[in-house]
Amino acid sequence: MAEFLIETIGLPGWLAWTAVAGVSAFLILNLIAGGALVFIWAERKIAARIQDRLGPTRTGGRFGWLQSLADGIKLLAKEDLMPDGADGLLFRIAPYVSFCASFCAFIALPFAFDVVGLRLNVGVFFVVAVLGLEVFGVILAGYASASKWSLFGAMREAAQVVSYEVPLGMCVVVPVMLAGSMDLVTIGEKQAGWFTNWFIFHDPFTFVIFWVYYTCAVASVNRAPFDLAEAESELVAGFHTEYSGLRWSFFFMAEYGSMFLVSVLAAVLFLGGWNGPVPVASLLGWSDGTAVTAPYAVRLLGCANLMGKATLGVLVMMWIRWTLPRLRIDQVMTTCLKYCTPIAALMFAGVMLWQLFLPGGLLPGGRPHAAAVREAWLEGEADGAPVQEASVGFVPAAERQVVGVSR
């Protein structure tokens, strides 16, 4: 897009890049904030459904659509309190640290083939690394609040997140190994075609490891049944006990942003990313580059596809939250160290052996050899064909097989 601005409109380079960065940041920020509004409303409705009650019904029509917005306005108007013994600077800065970590990870997340804020060749690694920083805000909040509940919550969170990074990292390595790249865009493109090409259906081991990943993701974003850092029946509200108003809502936005983030990551790594279960676009012939509007439509479909999958992931997290009871801290650690980590390690080894001995799958004439795919990709890169600049822009879709949504 920056090249487009420079060449067509003739903007100077620095202004073009600033504009592009501003647009990307604006979109991501609104995605997190708007997503939080929608998901909070959805969570309340789902919780009500599961608990056999109605949930919000009044504000904004029959289904209480505007309840979250009304809550947001209420939070804006709330008094911002700080406890007496609190460490002022750290207390104020903690919500922003949490939110920034959640926001930064979105930068490297692709939403369709080239709809990505910043295409990093180590995208997976960057997202996982930045996701781990969110805990720092929580620890600061717990420490600075000068409250025993907050401190307890923060300590639990620190122990939990640090432990769950191990199996989470191990699960994330598997799609990286299958795709031969740490670039999230490349990983998504490797799963183009019918849904059988998705990495979750690659072999039995990846199917298992997807669920391990999902468990660890739920734990690493502190959702029930792993919400020990909040644990409202034990610790009042855990690390954000002393927060109110807008600062509290920043924690909330960070939580919902992270939920969405790990779900998008799950969709890109295991569920085909922006490729739908049926390659609608290529069946309709949109991806041969003849129609002018096709690339935009394909991208839009891809975005809708990924959003649909990620939303499904978030909804399942809500379903789990309102179904399962909270684990004790020792049970959380047992789940991580005695179950998730060994299972992830075994499955990792299994995927490696599968790639070595059954690279084409069980059926003859199935998938091409992974190494062959990788070689082709490398050759293509050398020719400069499929390598695109990391920008939201117009790219002829002739070279790629891009598929649409059928949801």
Add this chain to the structure above:
Amino acid sequence: MTECLFSGMLAQLPLAAVDWHGLFFLLFAAIACGAAVMVVLTDNVVRMALHLVVSLVATAGLFFLAGAEFVGAMQLMIYVGGTLVLLVFGVMLTAQTQLIALKTPTGDKVLAGILGAALFAVLVQSAVSIEAWRRPGLAEVAAPTATPLGMALVGVRVDGGDPEAGRRPPSGYLLPFEIVSVHLLVVLVGAAYLARAKRRRTPRTVELFASVESSTPSRVDAGAGEPASSVLVETGR
């Protein structure tokens, strides 16, 4: 026409002449150095940790600015993510009243100042004395200084292989290296286990615990188990 006028007006601005890369470099470098100084000057341990995080994140920003994304992400993962979470964890477990506000004796300050100044002088001298580092933009990319064996350990074989004949170089020693690392990890875990099994009830431990408070055998076991488990935690990280 209006577009051309618009862009022409923008081109008149002095902003176009700014070296943005250099500006961002200076910005991140200033943040990193300023936060590092703040680590030294702050007397609260947790605030020190916060300043250290800011400094390390700014360093990661420098790596990203240099296009070394992997190193930048590594910096975030290892230093900012891992080390600091553990640091804060440790700080908060030991957050007694005397640690909330650290008071450094004047003698220590002088000693630390002399030591720091000496180290800084050595670093500056060695950095300035190298011709190629004076202007990073002009420095030629030199041939890799690592030996072939060193390159092979990170997975790149510079010996063997003939690109003209289409033959790829043989794979490096990265996998054996990693296997050896895992073996070392196993050895560490085993050592921790053995150390734990051995420390049953030595007279010294009993004495130690008895001197602190009236101890029961189970307390001694629990106390003796701690070092081993802390070793395990460190190995696991």
